[in-house]
Amino acid sequence: MLDTFSANTIKHVSYNPHTGNAFKNVIKPQNFADASNEITSWDGYTATPLHRLENLAQKLKIQNIFYKDEGPRFGLGSFKALGGAYAAAKVLQREIKNKFNEKVTLSNLRTGKYASLTNTITLVSATDGNHGRSLAWGAQQFGAACKIYIHTEVSEERAKAMRSYGADVIRIDGDYDDSVRIAKTNAEANGWFIVSDTSWENYTQPPTNVMAGYGVMTNEIIQELPFPPSHVLLQGGVGGLAASVCAALRQKWGKDSPRVIIVEPDLANCLYTSAIKDAPTSVQITDETIMAGLSCGDPSPLAWDILREEASDFISIPDTLIAPAMKLLAKPIGNDPTIVAGESAVAGLAAIIAVAQDETLRKDLDINTSSQILLIGSEGATDKALYHKIISS
Ligand SMILES: Cc1ncc(COP(=O)(O)O)c(C=O)c1O
The missing domain is CATH 3.40.50.1100 (Rossmann fold)
Structure with missing residues (x-):
């Protein structure tokens, strides 16, 4: 063996x-x-x-x-459960603070104090499965909308798991790196917030x-x-x-x-x-x-x-x-x-x-x-x- x-x-x-x-x-x-x-x-x-x-x-x-x-x-x-969900909370915290000038703690977010604000925010990412599952779960916990981009080869079972946490799962034609690029473009066009596990120039916080x-x-x-x-x-x-x-x-x-x-x-x-x-x-x-x-x-x-x-x-x-x-x-x-x-x-x-x-x-x-x-x-x-x-x- x-x-x-x-x-x-x-x-x-x-x-x-x-x-x-x-x-x-x-x-x-x-x-x-x-x-x-x-x-x-x-x-x-x-x-x-x-x-x-x-x-x-x-x-x-x-x-x-x-x-x-x-x-x-x-x-x-x-x-991955540890990463995407936590970064989602941090994005929501920063965003609510910036937009509404509110001092926000993560525990306030968790207990739904800002639900009327978080549900106006959309979090987005590309994934080959596990990061997206974590982000979808986190977005659901913290009351934000979530869009997940997956590539051709991501299995339907993995897509289903993300949908079960309320995410809108969009399958693109291409590989993982294409899905990252498309998620980025659509986020910029629509004012969504990218919560990515990979960094690029001027994108390091999440x-x-x-x-x-x-x-x-x-x-x-x-x-x-x-x-x-x-x-x-x-x-x-x-x-x-x-x-x-x-x-x-x-x-x-x-x-x-x-x-x-x-x-x-x-x-x-x-x-x-x-x-x-x-x-x-x-x-x-x-x-x-x-x-x-x-x-x-x-x-x-x-x-x-x-x-x-x-x-x-x-x-x-x-x-x-x-x-x-x-x-x-x-x-x-x-x-x-x-x-x-x-x-x-x-x-x-x-x-x-x-x-x-x-x-x-x-x-x-x-x-x-x-x-x-x-x-x-x-x-x-x-x-x-x-x-x-x-x-x-
Ligand atoms: C199960 C599993 N192991 C390892 C990795 C690799 O992590 P990273 O992309 O941060 O190198 C991933 C990434 O999605 C994963 O899902």
Whole structure:
């Protein structure tokens, strides 16, 4: 089973990180603290599990593998629940303050004090599923209208989930990056407010809030792990998840922070390509990867600002490793926990299995029998039909 993850299926580049303080300047400790205070006070907040895959680790001749399982997050199925909904609240707060000159607290927003104002505001975003679900949920909680742009390949089940939170879901002809462009154009034309998880020139506030929201997840990991892991593998779409996690780890553990390894699909490896070019670089998406949440051709410049100083390795993997990795969690080795993991959740797991079984890569990435590996299981079965199809294949 583990032979499927042979080293020659993956591509690895070493990167010499730049020096700098982006880890504390782009998302400030106060941004993380504010987001955490707000999100942990929401109804239904509970920390997600941090599993140990001890039997798998033993087979791979490493000390331990920690897997943060974001499937149960707020009943939305992914870590994204922490970002879009929080950024939505922050946009509404700023907007009501600017427009009506009112001092607004997030708890006033939550309890509906400004319902007659929030329901005049429309929030909008492009998504390949999970960010849109979070934004739609947040908009519903805070009483704003929501429009979500999705591309051709986003599954109908994912579109349905967003509609169930009251969003108007619009399917465009094109890929994720086209949907971002169309959402932007229509927002400008109609006076809607974009709540995006990716940044661009002069648009940094909501993506910073989104990344600050993800810090709730990293905080939970830090509270549960008494020591820094040696390595963290972070899957990349636009890079927001990876940038947020490594910034929060660096803020907590400084020089003792884990070695940061970024993992992406071959079909959308814009961060891997950015590392090779040593500058944020877009890639053309020709075929959609099965890792729907990672299907992004344009890196987020804000995320790249952090990753260029924190990441030392970039790995690109083929889609063929995803089903075996999901099955390995569904039918684990020995008494390792059974985990329901979606396609984008297992990128890091697939990569570490390939790396750990290859002597050259072990050396290059400094993996040995004392290694403590942290993985972010970023989603559960966010498309249940697809999950069951893959697991039973
Ligand atoms: C499940 C899942 N994992 C990882 C990612 C990657 O996050 P980012 O685009 O911030 O790099 C996404 C993005 O949508 C996702 O949905």
